[in-house]
Amino acid sequence: MKYIVAVSGGIDSMVLLDMLVQEGSHELIVAHFDHGIRVDSHKDAQFVQEAAEKYGLPFEKRREALGEKASEALARERRYAFLRSVAAKHQAKIITAHHLDDVVETVAINITRGTGWRGLAVMDTDIVRPLVDIEKSDLVKYANSKAIQWREDSTNSSNVYLRNVLRRRIGPALEAQQKRELRALHAHQKALKRAIVAEARALIGEGPWYSRYFFTHVQTPVALECLREITEGRLTRPQLVRLLHAIKVAKPQATYEAGAGIRIHFSTRQFRL
Numbered sequence: 001m002k003y004i005v006a007v008s009g010g011i012d013s014m015v016l017l018d019m020l021v022q023e024g025s026h027e028l029i030v031a032h033f034d035h036g037i038r039v040d041s042h043k044d045a046q047f048v049q050e051a052a053e054k055y056g057l058p059f060e061k062r063r064e065a066l067g068e069k070a071s072e073a074l075a076r077e078r079r080y081a082f083l084r085s086v087a088a089k090h091q092a093k094i095i096t097a098h099h100l101d102d103v104v105e106t107v108a109i110n111i112t113r114g115t116g117w118r119g120l121a122v123m124d125t126d127i128v129r130p131l132v133d134i135e136k137s138d139l140v141k142y143a144n145s146k147a148i149q150w151r152e153d154s155t156n157s158s159n160v161y162l163r164n165v166l167r168r169r170i171g172p173a174l175e176a177q178q179k180r181e182l183r184a185l186h187a188h189q190k191a192l193k194r195a196i197v198a199e200a201r202a203l204i205g206e207g208p209w210y211s212r213y214f215f216t217h218v219q220t221p222v223a224l225e226c227l228r229e230i231t232e233g234r235l236t237r238p239q240l241v242r243l244l245h246a247i248k249v250a251k252p253q254a255t256y257e258a259g260a261g262i263r264i265h266f267s268t269r270q271f272r273l
Contacts (some may be wrong), residue, residue, distance in 0.1 A: 016097035036065035130183035
């Protein structure tokens with residue numbers, strides 16, 4: 001298997017990189033996204049490049065000057081856009097170092113924001129995450145036992161990001177068993193999500209044309225889930241609601257800009273992206 005290894009230079013990704021190298025059964029390409037949020041972020045890029053050279057691995061990087069006021073969401077969006085471009089270039093899968101504590105934190109953040117059921121089925125994508133059953137403390141032990149070097153991101157201590165605040169509040173309070181119970185809930189929700197996606201796909205068919213009659217008469221929650229599947233999860237719920245209205249009222253030969261670069265074309269009885 002060929003993997004694009006997302007390496008920030010932090011302890012998690014440096015441990016993942018070492019584990020994959022020691023396993024020795026995959027073709028690896030190290031990828032680093034320099035977000036430009038910190039003035040010294042270029043040092044992370046240099047550190048990761050030197051690590052790639054030490055392991056004898058190809059290295060890909062991109063720098064974008066997002067600035068110190070950039071949101072966590074923007075940084076994540078741009079990082080994954082870069083990783084996906086590298087993956088397409090090399091025809092490889094993306095592999096990241098998200099671990100059990102990351103799952104717990106992400107679910108907690110989503111609950112804080114008033115999530116629906118999808119907020120409990122996080123990290124369920126085509127990205128490979130082999131460390132999601134491993135606690136951060138075990139990664140630290142591995143790094144210390146192997147004398148692995150890493151860089152600390154100063155933004156991890158900033159209260160600007162909700163994740164950092166919740167990490168300090170939740171992390172010390174959760175026992176290992178509680179984390180694993182939450183992991184089990186997370187796995188259950190992902191299984192439910194896959195079942196819902198399969199049912200939605202069975203209802204709408206393979207496309208590329210979809211029935212306007214179906215979306216006009218089916219119950220709204222079902223219609224929105226089906227539209228989410230058609231649009232590959234790229235639209236927000238308000239955007240999906242507006243798209244559903246357009247499907248019901250748009251004239252034949254009309255087009256509709258749904259958002260996220262998605263354009264809908266209508267015929268009398270059908271529509272397509």
